[in-house]
Amino acid sequence: MIDGKPAQLGVSGTLWKDALVMYDDVTGSMWSQVDGRAIVGPQRGARLRELPAVQTTWAEWVRLHPDTRVLRKQGAARAGSRYEAYFKDPGRLGVLGSKARDTRLPPKEVVIGLVLGGEARAYPRSRLRAGAVVNDVVGGVPVLLAIHPSSGRVDVFKRAVAGRTLSFGAGAADSVKVQGGGELDLRNGRISGGAEHGAVLERLAISQPFWFSWVAFHPKSSFWPGEERR
């Protein structure tokens, strides 16, 4: 929704910080894809609300949600990603060939990026083993990251219920254990058993960009593990 109307976004053909810039057909403003913020035009400074989508494989998604609808492939559908060579090239940063400025991590390292409570935080994928369960705090908000043991799918939730902070440990493949009793279903955020039975945790929006792109948008980003936070 932009300016009170449902807008459609299009590809502007421009890049800012080597990332997609979109335009909206209501105000003509330019929106940066990485943080959903309008950078040019009448909406400058406004933000689009980020929704918590899940990135995974088709096989896993349909297993988790057999009732899913699927966007029909139209036009020239390809098998495989056209970006494969780009993804694999550690020296190529973006279409325009950015320079790596922040070398705390290798530029093409994939990070899980989370912005919450005014803090930007990056979780390097290479440091998160399959099956990892991370209890962390970002911008004062307690969060849970769970990496699926076989697919590597990432699920991130706010780990608080009515002001009570919960902690988690490894469980079965699609669930994690609530410390103190109970299980969290990673598919839908629902807790069964234990003191918080029936509660549903809020899924958080994340991105999985390359480090060089993340830090261009969030130069003050912290990164995990850093100092432990409870």
Place this chain on the structure above:
Amino acid sequence: MHPLVFALLFLRPDPVIEDTVEGVPRYRLLPRDAIPAIRNPSFVSAAEARAFMRDEEPVMGLVLGGEVRAYPLWLLDGHEIVNDTVGKVPVAVTW
């Protein structure tokens, strides 16, 4: 990814500066809509999708307002944006 962007990765042109925001140039690489966003998406059931989806292919999955949608990323490579309405909420899925 759209073939035009794919070509750009190899050509590495000197791009035109459209404007500068917060000290960072915004570069024009292509005309507006050279990469066509999807504006009228149509959806099929999981059973029908099995005909064109591979197990290992990446998707973006969204659950919103009681609806469940999957957006194949190999398709989004060529469009970058899908405009959709999910559970009555107007959304843009971007890749």
